[in-house]
Amino acid sequence: MSDSNFRITPQRQVILEELRMADSHLTADEVYKMVRARLPRISLGTVYRNLEIFSRLGMIYKLELGGMQKRFDGKTQDHYHLRCLKCGRIEDVPMEPQTMLEESVEALTDYKVLGHRLEFVGLCLTCREQPETQAHKGA
Amino acid sequence: MSDSNFRITPQRQVILEELRMADSHLTADEVYKMVRARLPRISLGTVYRNLEIFSRLGMIYKLELGGMQKRFDGKTQDHYHLRCLKCGRIEDVPMEPQTMLEESVEALTDYKVLGHRLEFVGLCLTCREQPETQAHKGA
């Protein structure tokens, strides 16, 4: 792929649409299931290939958080994430990226700091209120 | 494992020693290779099993950073990490955990925030100075 002769095929169209329609943070497999409802013959390999291409082109955002599957996000700009330890739900944090963190680290080390990834973990409202149940699974 | 009848077997002893001797951030496979030099018959499964147990007991620290293998760290207390994009080296950041970040997120959302993970990426001194070479690999 030369990144310039990039065609919007039906598969790519549908993958993008589903990613943008979902309230974000889908795993490749979830994207696959959703797309397959509209294009039953699409393959998981195609989904992976195109998610990778989209993210390389900056069309979507690839989340690689700790110890989990990759997730893909229709949004492009950087933001922090918040994960519920009990149900696994992932949400965006309505907080501006703290660039001063990078400045501090650059002052403290001999690295050229190019970015940072910040993830919060905790318990969502639902899971705090239902102490003994697994409220929901997935994104 | 009931976590109380926990025995220090030779395997466990050596795994812990190697983890504490190394300057940290080993992958399970690296631990396996090092331990095997002293206990040639140990199996990779045993290494994984015990790393998991140690980290559950808080005896070591399990790093699960974005999109990579897990790494294990003899140190116990929380700290931030800094990864070189070019050579993959991972270092500790000499910075105190910023608990006020968690307070901000708790104020901004309806989550009970229990922790956070912060990872910086950039270029280490070596890799900045040798622009065209891959300086070193691994931890």
Added chain:
DNA sequence: ATAACTGCAAACGTTTTGCCAGCAT
């Protein structure tokens, strides 16, 4: 004709698991 793209299946690297034997209590 050429290059990009897809579906399919196989391969991959990492991690987990089942099983049985061995050892400590």
Added chain:
DNA sequence: ATGCTGGCAAAACGTTTGCAGTTAT
């Protein structure tokens, strides 16, 4: 005798890749 533990091999998991056929230019 009970139960934790280790070695081994197989399985599982998420992801990537090779290939052959298809589609668009």
